[in-house]
Amino acid sequence: MEPGAAGAGGGALFLPLSDSEQQRYSELFARCCPPGAAAAPPEAAAGGSSVGELFRASQLPPDTLHQITEVCGAKRVGYFGPAQFYIALKLIAAAQSGFPVRIESIRNELPLPRFMALKNDSEIRYGNPAELHGVKFQVPHATLEKNSYKRTDEGDKQEPKSPPMSPICSPPASPSSYQRTPLSYGYGKSRNGLEQQHGAPYEVRHSTHQQDGPSSGNYGAKSAHARSTLNRSLSAEREPPDSSTHYADDPWRITEEQRDYYVNQFRSLQPDLNSFISGSVAKNFFTKSKLPIPELSHIWELSDVDCDGALTLAEFCAAFHLVVARKNGYQLPETLPETLLPDYLQAASLKPRHDCTLFDSYSESLPGSQQTRDFNRTESSLFKKTSAEEIPDNSALIQDAKKDDKQVLKTSIAIKPIPKEFQHLTVKTVAQESNALKARPRSRSYSSTSIEDAMKKGEEPPTPPPRPQKSHSRASSLDLNKIFQQNAQAARSGWLPPPPPALPPRPSVTQTEQVSEVELHPQMNRAPSQTEENSSTKKEVVLAQPPSKPVRRKFRPETQALENPELSPTINVTSSLPAVKPHLPVQKQSSKQKRAIQTAIRRNKEANAVLARLNSELQQQLKEVHKERIALETQLEQLRPVTVL
Amino acid sequence: MAVCIAVIAKENYPLYIRSVPTENELKFHYTVHTSLDVVDEKISAMGKALVDQRELYLGLLYPTEDYKVYGYVTNSKVKFVMVVDSSNTALRDNEIRSMFRKLHNSYTDIMCNPFYNPGDRIHSKAFDNMVTSMMMQVC
Numbered sequence: 001m002e003p004g005a006a007g008a009g010g011g012a013l014f015l016p017l018s019d020s021e022q023q024r025y026s027e028l029f030a031r032c033c034p035p036g037a038a039a040a041p042p043e044a045a046a047g048g049s050s051v052g053e054l055f056r057a058s059q060l061p062p063d064t065l066h067q068i069t070e071v072c073g074a075k076r077v078g079y080f081g082p083a084q085f086y087i088a089l090k091l092i093a094a095a096q097s098g099f100p101v102r103i104e105s106i107r108n109e110l111p112l113p114r115f116m117a118l119k120n121d122s123e124i125r126y127g128n129p130a131e132l133h134g135v136k137f138q139v140p141h142a143t144l145e146k147n148s149y150k151r152t153d154e155g156d157k158q159e160p161k162s163p164p165m166s167p168i169c170s171p172p173a174s175p176s177s178y179q180r181t182p183l184s185y186g187y188g189k190s191r192n193g194l195e196q197q198h199g200a201p202y203e204v205r206h207s208t209h210q211q212d213g214p215s216s217g218n219y220g221a222k223s224a225h226a227r228s229t230l231n232r233s234l235s236a237e238r239e240p241p242d243s244s245t246h247y248a249d250d251p252w253r254i255t256e257e258q259r260d261y262y263v264n265q266f267r268s269l270q271p272d273l274n275s276f277i278s279g280s281v282a283k284n285f286f287t288k289s290k291l292p293i294p295e296l297s298h299i300w301e302l303s304d305v306d307c308d309g310a311l312t313l314a315e316f317c318a319a320f321h322l323v324v325a326r327k328n329g330y331q332l333p334e335t336l337p338e339t340l341l342p343d344y345l346q347a348a349s350l351k352p353r354h355d356c357t358l359f360d361s362y363s364e365s366l367p368g369s370q371q372t373r374d375f376n377r378t379e380s381s382l383f384k385k386t387s388a389e390e391i392p393d394n395s396a397l398i399q400d401a402k403k404d405d406k407q408v409l410k411t412s413i414a415i416k417p418i419p420k421e422f423q424h425l426t427v428k429t430v431a432q433e434s435n436a437l438k439a440r441p442r443s444r445s446y447s448s449t450s451i452e453d454a455m456k457k458g459e460e461p462p463t464p465p466p467r468p469q470k471s472h473s474r475a476s477s478l479d480l481n482k483i484f485q486q487n488a489q490a491a492r493s494g495w496l497p498p499p500p501p502a503l504p505p506r507p508s509v510t511q512t513e514q515v516s517e518v519e520l521h522p523q524m525n526r527a528p529s530q531t532e533e534n535s536s537t538k539k540e541v542v543l544a545q546p547p548s549k550p551v552r553r554k555f556r557p558e559t560q561a562l563e564n565p566e567l568s569p570t571i572n573v574t575s576s577l578p579a580v581k582p583h584l585p586v587q588k589q590s591s592k593q594k595r596a597i598q599t600a601i602r603r604n605k606e607a608n609a610v611l612a613r614l615n616s617e618l619q620q621q622l623k624e625v626h627k628e629r630i631a632l633e634t635q636l637e638q639l640r641p642v643t644v645l
Numbered sequence: 646m647a648v649c650i651a652v653i654a655k656e657n658y659p660l661y662i663r664s665v666p667t668e669n670e671l672k673f674h675y676t677v678h679t680s681l682d683v684v685d686e687k688i689s690a691m692g693k694a695l696v697d698q699r700e701l702y703l704g705l706l707y708p709t710e711d712y713k714v715y716g717y718v719t720n721s722k723v724k725f726v727m728v729v730d731s732s733n734t735a736l737r738d739n740e741i742r743s744m745f746r747k748l749h750n751s752y753t754d755i756m757c758n759p760f761y762n763p764g765d766r767i768h769s770k771a772f773d774n775m776v777t778s779m780m781m782q783v784c
Contacts, residue, residue, distance in 0.1 A: 279757070279758075279759030280759055282759060283759035283760055286760075293760055294768055296760045297758055297760035297761060297768070297769070298769075298770065300758045300759065300760055301754075301758060301769055301770065301771055304757065304758070307753075307754040307757050308757060309756075309757035309758075309759065334770065633721060636721065636763055637655075639762075639763070639764075640654075640655070640656065640763065640764045641764045
C-alpha cells in the first residue's frame with residue numbers, strides 16, 4: 001500500500017520504501033493518528049498536533065520542518081494523510097543526514113529518521129535510543145562549560161505549547177542588579193542547533209550538587225503530549241534523594257539563598273518586611289530586568305494572588321523567582337506553581353524561625369486577645385468574645401481553607417487594607433491556617449476596627465476592599481448578628497455591656513439596621529417586664545443602638561414611650577408623696593427606676609455625641625476619597641492615549 | 646452562554662473583543678459597534694445629577710431575531726457589551742447580571758496590574774480564561 005499511496009500523494013512520485021522503513025513509518029503514523037480513528041489507516045489523517053510534536057522531536061530547525069511539510073504536500077492538501085506523512089518522514093531522514101529537503105533527495109536509500117524519545121515508557125523507540133542519547137546529549141554536555149543537566153520543568157507541564165522563542169530571545173545575562181547573588185544560573189541556549197525541546201539547562205546554585213545529573217534519564221522533550229508522562233517518571237526518579245537538601249530540581253521552588261536575595265531586594269524597595277510594595281515601585285523594579293512588558297504583566301498576574309495591586313514579601317519572592325526563571329529560559333507557567341504560592345512561601349520562610357511562636361500563637365488562636373494588647377480599648381473585649389467563639393469555627397474553617405486555598409487568599413483581601421497593626425500579628429500566624437484565622441475573624445472584626453481606624457486620625461482610612469466586600473457584607477451581617485446575640489447574652493448574664501460595635505462599612509449598614517431592629521424589638525418586648533432587667537436591657541439596647549441612626553430614632557420614641565408611663569407614675573408618686581405612705585416602697589422602686597432611666601439617658605447622650613463625632617469624621621473621609629477619585633479619573637483621562645478610530 | 650463579549654474603552658474603541666463562532670466575527674463586531682449608540686443614549690438619558698445612582702447594568706440594549714445584546718457600564722465609562730443567542734431562552738436577567746459582575750471583577754484585576762496601561766488592549770490570560778468560561782460551548 002505504501003509505495004502506491006506515497007506515489008499518489010507525492011505527485012506521481014514513486015517512492016520505494018524498504019521493509020524496515022515501512023514498518024517504522026506505519027508505526028509512527030498509527031501513533032500520530034487520533035487513537036479513536038475508526039477508519040483504516042490509509043484513509044485516516046494524522047492528527048496535526050501529534051505530527052507537529054513528532055517533527056519537532058526530530059530536532060530539525062523549524063524552517064526545515066516547514067519546508068518538509070510543504071514539500072510533502074501536506075500544506076497543499078491540508079492534512080497529513082499517510083502519503084504525506086511517509087514522505088515527510090523520508091524528508092526528515094534526509095534532512096537529518098544532511099541532505100537538502102527536496103523530493104529528489106529521498107529517492108536514495110536513507111537511514112531511518114531519528115526522533116528523540118518522546119515517551120519514557122519506550123513502547124516506541126525511534127531510531128536507536130542508545131546512540132541517540134549518547135550522541136545527542138554528550139555533545140551539549142561538552143559544549144556547556146559549566147556542569148549542567150537538562151531537566152524537565154514540572155512547571156511546564158501546564159504549558160500547552162512550546163514556543164520556539166524563548167531561549168533565543170531572552171537576554172543572556174541578568175542585569176547587574178541581579179547579579180549580587182551567588183546564584184549561578186547557567187544559560188545555554190546554543191546546543192549546536194538542537195531545539196529548545198531540551199529545556200534550558202538549569203544550573204542550580206551550587207553546581208556541586210548536581211554535577212552528574214543523571215544523564216540519560218533526565219532529559220525530555222518539551223513536547224506537549226509526553227511531557228506530563230515524562231515529567232512524572234523523571235520527577236519520581238528524582239524525588240527520593242531530594243527535597244530538603246536539594247530543592248534544586250523543581251525550578252519553581254525557591255532555595256534559601258534565593259530567598260535571602262529576594263528578601264534583601266525587597267528590603268531595598270521597602271524597609272518594612274511586613275508591608276507591601278506598591279504597584280508602581282514594583283513595576284519600575286521589574287522593568288529593570290528587561291523582560292518584555294507582556295511577560296512582566298503575566299508574571300504580575302501570576303504572582304499577585306490577591307489582586308490588590310501590591311506585593312507582599314511572599315508575592316514579591318514569587319514574582320522575582322518567576323522573572324529569574326524566565327530570564328534563564330524557562331517558560332512561564334499558566335498558573336502559579338504550588339511552591340510559589342504565598343501561603344507556601346510564608347510557611348517556608350517562617351517555619352524554621354517561628355516554629356514555636358507559630359504554634360503558640362495558633363494554639364492560643366486568639367487573634368482577638370493579641371489585638372486587645374494592641375488596641376488597648378474596650379472594643380477589643382468584643383473581640384475576645386467573638387474570637388473565643390470562633391475557635392471551634394476555625395478548626396472547621398481550616399479544613400475548608402485547605403481545600404480552596406485561593407478563595408481564602410481572596411477573602412484575605414479584606415485583611416490587607418486593614419491597618420498595619422494586624423500585620424504585626426499576622427506575620428506570626430502563618431500558612432493556610434493563619435489565613436483561615438485571618439479570614440474569618442477578620443471579617444467579623446473588620447466592622448469593629450473601623451472605628452479605631454477612624455479615631456486614629458484616619459491614618460489608614462479603611463479602604464473598602466473591592467470585591468470581597470460583596471460577599472463580605474453578607475458575612476458581616478451574619479457576624480453582626482452573632483455579635484448582637486453575644487451582646488444580648490452578655491448583658492443578660494450580668495457581664496459589663498460590651499462597647500458598641502463600630503460602624504460597619506456602608507453596604508452592611510442596611511443589614512445592620514435590620515439586624516439591630518430585630519434585636520431591639522425582642523429587647524423592647526422584654527423591657528417592660530421587670531425593672532432590673534429593664535434597666536440592664538435598656539443599657540444594652542442603648543449601646544447596641546449606636547450602629548445605626550435610623551434605629552436609634554426608632555428607639556427614641558420607644559424610650560420615650562417607656563419613660564413616659566414610668567415617669568408619670570413616678571411623678572404622680574412624688575407629687576402625692578407626703579400623702580401616701582404605704583407607697584414608699586413603691587416610691588423607692590420608682591425613684592430607682594427614675595435614676596436608672598436618667599443614667600440611661602445620659603449614656604445615650606454620650607453615645608450620641610461619640611457617634612456624631614464619628615459621623616462627621618467619616619463624612620470628611622468620604623469627601624476626601626471622593627476628591628481623590630475625581631482627581632484620579634481626571635488623571636486617567638489625561639493619560640489615556642489619543643484614540644484612533 | 647454568551648456568543649460575543651466585548652470590552653469597550655471610554656473613547657469607544659475596543660479593548661477586548663471575542664466571539665465564539667469565529668466565522669461570523671465581523672458581524673458581531675458590527676453589532677457591538679452599533680450597540681454603543683444605544684449605550685450612549687442610555688447613559689446620557691440619566692443626566693448628570695443621577696450619575697451616582699446610575700445603575701451599572703444597562704440591561705437589554707436591543708434584541709434582534711437571532712440574538713440579544715446586553716450592556717453594562719462602569720463608573721469610569723468602560724463598557725461591557727455582551728451578545729447572547731436568542732435561542733437560549735433559559736438565560737435570565739440575574740444570570741446576565743452575574744456574568745457582568747464577573748467581567749467587571751476581572752477587569753478590575755487587570756487594572757490592578759501595574760504593567761497594564763489603561764487604554765491598552767487586554768491580553769491577560771486570566772481574563773481570557775474567565776471569558777472562555779462564559780462563552781457558549783458551540784459545537
